[in-house]
Amino acid sequence: MPQKKISFLFLLLNIISVHFAFSQKISDVDKIVAKYPKSFNSTEKLAEKIEKDFDSDSERARAIYSWIAFNIKYDYNAYLNPQRSQGFSYSSEAEKQRKLKQINDNLIQKTFNSKKAVCEGFTALYQDLAQQVGLKCEIVRGDSKVSVRDIGRKTTSSNHAWNIVLIDKKWRLIDVTWGQGYYDSSKGRMVNDFNPVYFDTDPDYFFAKHFPDSGTFSGNRLSKSDFLNGPLIYNTTIEKDYKIKSPDSGIIEARNGDRITVEIKNVSKSNQVFYLNKRNQPVKVQNPKEKRGGLEFQILIDNNIGDYVTIFIDTNSIVSFKIVSK
Structure with a gap:
């Protein structure tokens, strides 16, 4: 069987076996957030609600993850037809930073209002809400491993983004884009299917499927070779350890x-x-x-x-x- 057909087969099997047989672990935080409105007047109103309902940093970080995963859909059309990067001119570093902030603010509002985004929108919205409830949060860009064709690639590329959030003096790994659902190739569309395994994921599992552009995490250097040449693991692997x-x-x-x-x-x-x-x-x-x-x-x-x-x-x-x- 040609390689392309085999690759497609196992990618399809991944979709069927992982997402339809996946035993979801819904936390108490998720149950509360599931009852939230699908829309708020502003990100500030949503942040206020989360801050009021939850006391700990961990619960607030999880509540943000849950609300975004429940309510924001992956924009597959935008993924297939990406917009050109916005260019702009500036005369000083201060002006540059103001314009970059405006672009980021526009992305956050577009994601929040339209309820759809690619990973840049998911991560920007997560960071914005996290910072509003008092959490230190950053966006990390890097590579992702999603199909058998990724096993043994020669080099990495910057094709994905995720968040890290500081909880109890430790950086936690979060990929809310992958937490919201998956692409069903048999139906040709995205399917919302809440997946909690990408909240505070064990680094060993996370970096089997992600590789940051910096090549580091919490001051430790990661192995690019292990990422490129390692096996492909699936969501159930992480859930069941x-x-x-x-x-x-x-x-x-x-x-x-x-x-x-x-x-x-x-x-x-x-x-x-x-x-x-x-x-x-x-x-x-x-x-x-x-x-x-x-x-x-x-x-x-x-x-x-x-x-x-x-x-x-x-x-x-x-x-x-x-x-x-x-």
Whole structure:
């Protein structure tokens, strides 16, 4: 099967298994915010409501995440047809900063009023509301890993944006764009499907799918090679804390007849574990062994394996690897 078709297949499988079988964890904060009006007269009114209803920084940060994810839709048409960057002239640094602030303020109001945006609008609105309720918040720009075709890319690109917010003296990672829903390729449209896993995400999981332009987080340098060459993980992997212990690379070099050992934490024999062959048929793993709080099993590399292999646990896609012939 051609690579493009395989890539599309697994991207579609990701959509089906992650978003329709995903067990959503709705917090008490989310339940309260779900009853908020879909529209407020101003961002100030929304911020006042959040500040009144919640006392802690963590709750307020989560409330902002929830309201945006519940009410702002991803503008897929704008993503496909991006506007040209606004150019402007200035005679001093002060004038430059005023004009940049005006552009950002316009983006925030457009997102808030139209209820749709791409990641720049999501992150700008999140930062604005966070700052209004007294939180220190920044926007981070960088790369994202979203499909099997991203495994083994040669370089990163600046194609996404997310937030970091300071809670209890620690920077927390937040991607509200990914928290609001997903693109359903079978329907050709965005689907709202609240996803809490991208609020205060574990950095190990977050940076498997994100890489900042700065290459750093909280003063620590991140590995670009690990990001580019690591496996593709999915939302259920993060939610269930399915740590991928082996293989440690997303690129598997193998000959026909080789057996690849896979080890995943927090899985047991009671789970159904399988992968799809290149004819899209499920293949149940044979003789799995419980080991060190997880499950270890082998996958035979033969003519039935395609260019990529995706592991499923109980119908949910967990991790994808790229197969390269030795």
